[in-house]
Amino acid sequence: MTGPALPSLDAASRRTTPHQVFEGLDLAVRRRLPGRLQGDRRGLRLGPGTEPEEVVRYRPGEDDVRRIDWNVTARAGEPHVWRPLAEHELESWVLLDDSASMAFGTVDLEKRDLAAGAAAAVGLITQGPGNRVGVGTLTGDGLRWSAPLPSRAAAQRALRDRPVGGAASGPTDLAGALTALGARYRRPGLRVVVTDAVEPDGRTERPFSWERPLRRLAVAHETIVVEVVDPRELALPDIGVVTFEDPETGRRREVSTSDHRLRTSYAETAAAHRAAVAEAVRWARAGHVVLRTDRDWVRDLARHVLGRRTDRHASSYGAPRPQGVTA
Template sequence: MRSYLAAEPALRRLELVVTRRLDGLLQGEHLGLLPGPGSEPGEARAYVAGDDVRRMDWNVTARSAEPYVRDPIADRELEIWVLLDATASMDFGTARMEKRDLALAAVASIGFLTQRLGNRIGAHLLHSSLSVVPARTGRAHLMALLQRVFSLPRQGSSVPGLGAALERLSRTLVRRGVVVVVSDFLDPPEGWERALRRLAVRHQVLAVEVVDPRELTLPDVGLLTLVDPETGRRREVSTASGRLRRRYAEAAAGQREAIASALRGAGASHLRLRTDRDWVRDLVQHVMRHRRLARAAAVPAQRPPGAAAVPGQGPPGGGDVA
């Protein structure tokens, strides 16, 4: 177990990385997940008969010479649940960090970027057993959650599968919210895809897939002993064989495509983070791409037939963490 003395400075450095590189860039009001109007103004849209004139946006109306209004967005407290895979396969890494450290960074990013908006965050930790951290608000709670994740010991014992963990999470969630699943998704997709699909019916789901480059390709390093961290099985292979390396790469690519296909089929947003890449940049690119798609889908649906777009008008930097 990694001690508090080691965890505290490590988590503070991680907080600085998140707040310096992501804060301000990804901040914005999240869209409400429950029906009903809020009190904060949303994006401008063309006025249609029956709209409340008290919501008129006079600045946009004056610039466009067309009447425009702003709909309110929901401003309720958002509840975020993280399902973190901390099984033995996550205790692996051959690049900048281990997969478990990258998973911690992903959880920390979501937590630090949402806790100041008053959102509640909780976690289900899949380790030697499935433990639950209740959802609460505040930085102290978030740091305690991250400290618990940081201190999880390495282990190789059998645990409930990812599918069973998703089923339990689905049964315990009462309020609609955001669910973030952080895993390498190495369990066969048929074991967790259906449970993830059920979660996505009521919640917005972000699947963070954590990958190490050695899981995708084998280097030519001669005789290599491979160990399955979940079962302890060992096998020696000769990586000097070009045919073996090609077959490994093809099998790995097929496995990752099957994972991506299952996540798409379940209706989850898919973010892949690698231990040999800048995870902050990958996170930012994912969020920006998600926002562009959301805006492109929202604008045509809200604009009446024949109405012209207002240059420079769009959602107010909103969107959620996913």
């Protein structure tokens, strides 16, 4: 089961319109997150709001008498009031990796289709009064920004404007894109990075160039890395002689997949790479969810969202500043 269909918009699938895809995704998200799409967010600082944060001594003329905590007042013998956290609209930004390696898929959809669906799901999950979502798309031609829209409209745009052709063949700079995102939009909010974490030079070991920019981003915002994976990137089937092409460089190589040692080495290298990516994301203090093209990715994303919301610290849309982090 792979969740809502997000077929490539080629000649064989033009009968499926972006609107139909959006309605299917909307229904899938609502089924997996019933009653949890709104109102589950805490502010960062004291101010107008409804969520109690701390109890202090009452100051005549400054504090609202309607917020007197009578239980604490009775125990302390003097008036105390509770102060709430300020409630603000949520501003979310999705950094969408559309490098050449994302134009790959061996199941029902390509990784770039899943990435567009994940960006749309972010809009649906974060919808609420005043909430907005913007998108930065990273290709070989550089970084393109789309102005933030109300969450639901942003979700529709993510599906409507998803790429239908090949990405630019040039290398992409994920580290530079993360730095640009942190410098361009400083207001605390949610930042989601959707990528396959494939390095242009084929590097599979730490440190990755994007680790430190990601950590700086996670200092100021709640940050989630959505890693997109296809099953053929994890293990090779025994299908004889195959010609492989590196999507980032265009280099080709003919290999025999019947070689057991080759398949074993490939699987071990792929597993080590994914483990290194997970370790790097943990080091950066960011959330991490892996979405696969051969699984119900909406369910996996929903599980991650629900899991983070059970954590009191993760419920804030701005992550607390980790100790010992050098920006």
